[in-house]
Amino acid sequence: MAATATAPPATTLKRFETMSLIRLFEEEAERQYKAARIGGYCHLSSGQEAATVGTVEALAAEDLLVTGYRCHGFALARGVTPEAVMAELFGRRDGCAHGRGGSMHLLDASRGFYGGWGIVGGQLPIATGMALSLVRRGASQAVLCELGDGAINMGAWHESLNLAAVWHLPVVFLVINNQYGMGTSVERASAEPDLYKRATAYRIRGEQVDGDDLEAVLAISQELLAEAREERRPAVLEALTYRYRGHSVADAGLAYRTKEEIAERRKRDPLERARRVLREGGVAKKEIEAAEASAAAAVARATEFATASPAPEVDRLAAGMYAPGSGEQFARMEPGSPFGERELVFAGGLGE
Amino acid sequence: MAATATAPPATTLKRFETMSLIRLFEEEAERQYKAARIGGYCHLSSGQEAATVGTVEALAAEDLLVTGYRCHGFALARGVTPEAVMAELFGRRDGCAHGRGGSMHLLDASRGFYGGWGIVGGQLPIATGMALSLVRRGASQAVLCELGDGAINMGAWHESLNLAAVWHLPVVFLVINNQYGMGTSVERASAEPDLYKRATAYRIRGEQVDGDDLEAVLAISQELLAEAREERRPAVLEALTYRYRGHSVADAGLAYRTKEEIAERRKRDPLERARRVLREGGVAKKEIEAAEASAAAAVARATEFATASPAPEVDRLAAGMYAPGSGEQFARMEPGSPFGERELVFAGGLGE
Amino acid sequence: MSAVKAVEPEVVAARSGVETMTYREALRLAMRQEMQRDERVFVMGEEVGVFDGSYKVTAGLLDEFGPDRVRDTPISEEGFLGAGVGAAMLGERPVVEIMTLNFLLVAMDQVINHAAKIGAMFGGEVRCPMVIRTPNGAGNQLTAQHSQSFDGWFAGTPGLKVVAPANPNDAKGLLKAAIRDDDPVLVIENLPIYKEKGEVELDPELTTPIGLAAVAREGSDLTVVAHSFATVRALRVAEKLAAERGVSVEVIDLRSLRPLDVETVAASVAKTNRVLCVEEGWATYGVSAELAARIQSACFDDLDAPVERVGMAEVPLPYAKELELAAMPTEDRIEAAILRQLELAA
């Protein structure tokens, strides 16, 4: 990855386009949710684009990415097509998890993106184990593990950080500090509100960065990921940012914060900032508009694609649950079995 | 509690007697275990007497104490009679838990000693909740919660410390660092081997003390407990000490450390040290011997008492499981119930 | 617990008689009444205060009782549930809300190895009078990690009591009974029922006894045994079958899972001779397994057909609407099973 300072306009413009893509995708997702084409929990990342794109851009092609449930932006930044993401949100066969996972459980192993997890903190031990596996095979790859400011108070944080540090694993824990875990502010939840400082409890490096400054995020991410890859040094990176929308589409997001606070934060909008930087870097206004237009077109194509994609086959309900060959193991379970077993697990639905 | 400096010889002699009592009690427990009068897991604290007595002596009468499974010493230091402790180890009716808990689950609510817990780290959230309850009722009391150097890597540590700190609860977490969690040294288990430093992750005070120096342990414990009681300031106290015997009576304790290491540590024996301090403080040799003799006599009486105490009544097997009045709730569960239910739970065994 | 004294009940929420309200409102009423009655009762959990509860069950409680009795917690289920255990050991009456049953897994050790053990393990010297409130259930495409019902795991744990109300009146009555109970009680609520309306007896002294099932609907042809949302489904099917096919289905609402009221179930089966057990969760190794075991034993000579079961398809619940629907123990599925049992299947 070229260091930001020397990044050619084309690169920075591409990054801006990705940020725009995420913003527009989230806005479309909200519309589609309200139109009942998307269900379940749907967590948007509008406002967090710089933190998302800046960290993902710092990943090498072979690096791995693990996140929580607020993962649309991370998937898109990692190169999962808007079509595959939107189709997953629509619960369709062509979704990146074939309609099984939905908004919270996006995944694309071919791009080293291993989910998309819904239990707060649950992804941390998993990311740690992936880093352990990288070490076992002598690969110089790193894992980037996203979590939120609320997740940092889960026991899984402590156990994972200690394991990563005591075993010298190549994993960078990215704390997206958007100021709130649902309706609870960082100050009400965390005895050490400077979250990056908690890295000291494990004798590893902890850094805090303005998460709305794409270049700054990219630079520190590259540094920490390089240390992880080359020196097996785990680290904590806290990106300070803000979530414009509610916790999920179902939350108005005003019970615990003021309209004024949101307006205040919007003044520091990462997209606005990126536009400014581009203009200052001599990029023409219409090039910027072209990038936004192409992002908008990509989102439109995604919705079209998702709408056209077929629903998963109901008779393959249990597909993927067990590995091929398991049907034989389950064959003798049938006599007297209750509904679920007989009609679903044994109706050739074991994914074979 | 009188500050150590000004402690009259009688007080220091009494503390020495308690330390001797613990040492002799543990030696007797090991003998009785080998004679098959004690079963289950039996964890001895020989070598940790100063850390045990020094911290418990700092407790006010109304303060609360919660510990892990290595709790004989803490129970004795808190004033639970050797008779009640030994009877519990023997599994007898007159044991402090009526033979239900055994070595790992000693308890004496009348002395504010709330166990005696066997799941590593499990006692931390419970002690934290007790501190919360003290605050709710406006009591100026504190909770002392013991854990080991190995337990500090459990998620429960992190969640409990954060809750205690963010809610300003009067609890002091006492980390008995005896260098090993079973066969795993602190260096192999903890990315920050200076365990007290982990307090900084919660913006609270952390102190380290020579756990074999009774006076030093007492002094810092008094200070931290006072801050907890009067200013609702939680804290971490790491006491550096050593366990002479194996992890439990079943462990020879030599697979992971050398005979030399143990011999080296025995040179700093807390009892030896206490004897020296007493002599220097002008206490006569025979007074010291008298204290040891009375400790020995107490242990002898304990074994005698435990031997004479009757076994629990088998037809009261389920006693205590549910509160009085619950029998009525369970009455309609009987038809077709499996063995355990019918013959035991319903045989008037519900503790009423 | 001298330090925590129970105050005189100055029950504002006490208008006697009945009022129609949602399950959610009934739970809230129960908490308000018990918090007014007993200072030792306090509520703790994620988003229960400022956010009004993620499913709005605790809405308004913070304003009425203040932050000391309606305590927002960090995301630390093991920590704050365990804190509830500790407070209860000192005689308080914590009501700990876990956002959904799925998240109770991170606090499992505190529930099973701690709360459930205290009474017996310490020889009856201390008790743990706490309540854990949490909804089970699926639907709304919440997907595999957020759509589970582990009801039987807790009901199978000696030392715990487990209730699972299926209507607003029992929601109020059972939650109140749980709060007043001197043992740890898990109150399993249910996501789809939160919005269901029903008549609730307002009398603050009325509670629903723990361990007593209800004949939710009388019938003579077949007995359906259910709890929680499955009871709601069963009642709908029973009405439909009565209207469309003149079939008379008796519905037993267990209400409590531990203690389990086998007596009421057995009496019904003795009358109808055919039984279907329904649950929202997986049937294999589920609640309906214990029911079938008890029924075949208690009613061996009464049964004209084997005990049948309907539960969620044995898969981690998928996201797609079509797949989710295919996996759920829907009314269609329950109806089909009833007709099979009665040999009326087309």
Place this chain on the structure above:
Amino acid sequence: MSAVKAVEPEVVAARSGVETMTYREALRLAMRQEMQRDERVFVMGEEVGVFDGSYKVTAGLLDEFGPDRVRDTPISEEGFLGAGVGAAMLGERPVVEIMTLNFLLVAMDQVINHAAKIGAMFGGEVRCPMVIRTPNGAGNQLTAQHSQSFDGWFAGTPGLKVVAPANPNDAKGLLKAAIRDDDPVLVIENLPIYKEKGEVELDPELTTPIGLAAVAREGSDLTVVAHSFATVRALRVAEKLAAERGVSVEVIDLRSLRPLDVETVAASVAKTNRVLCVEEGWATYGVSAELAARIQSACFDDLDAPVERVGMAEVPLPYAKELELAAMPTEDRIEAAILRQLELAA
């Protein structure tokens, strides 16, 4: 997983034929054979290395395979079990040891909400081929927090497979099958059986199929269905009753709990017409509940008497020897239940 290549099997531990060894040694042999066969296999857990395993199952493995493949962990079950999940998602074959089943509760979320969900939740795009090894069981006065068997909870979780060997040969065969399986498998070992001896087939290619029960002893009067240590108890009682009262008891050793081999159980009951289900854990909502439910359904017309059950008394296991003995599903208790079933009770 190109990066992790399976090495050529240069199987030192392969003398064909049989050898008598303990259950503990058989488990160790299985791990040695699989670690030699496949570099992706590694062992991780508390005290598995330097300490030789707290129950000595992994003794010597550190010397043979080194610290990278025999990894001592801090006391952080949720952390290192979850690390196993992550490594498995990348195609490794972690064998995670949890010191006893009781401690799995602190890692429950990783097992149920993560390992079990991966295959289905991500649409089959990734798998989780991991093994969790842990002993259940009681005895030796380990008391309430250390004497539990939650076998049914895991067996009731779609996405998991659960096996529970009752003798050395199956210990070796099932652990090897679990390690080679492409799904997460919980291998439930048992404290009292660790020291039991038996003949073990040494052939490294021999595995015990997952999902296949065994007729551990043929008989004609009554079927006892059991798993893990309960099978050992059942076999002792069967021999005793044959010798003393000429009663012919058939013993079915389930070996796998998920998948559950109902076919073999049903075939036996069809022959004997009477059945007793025995388990080390609590029977209510336990494994024997599912067995009774399946049997009454599959063998409705074959049963001469209700399915009976024997399990641990429904109490947190107390410490005192006398109380513990009174609570356990002892041979005496099993014998009494069999005689009751056969109406031979004195």
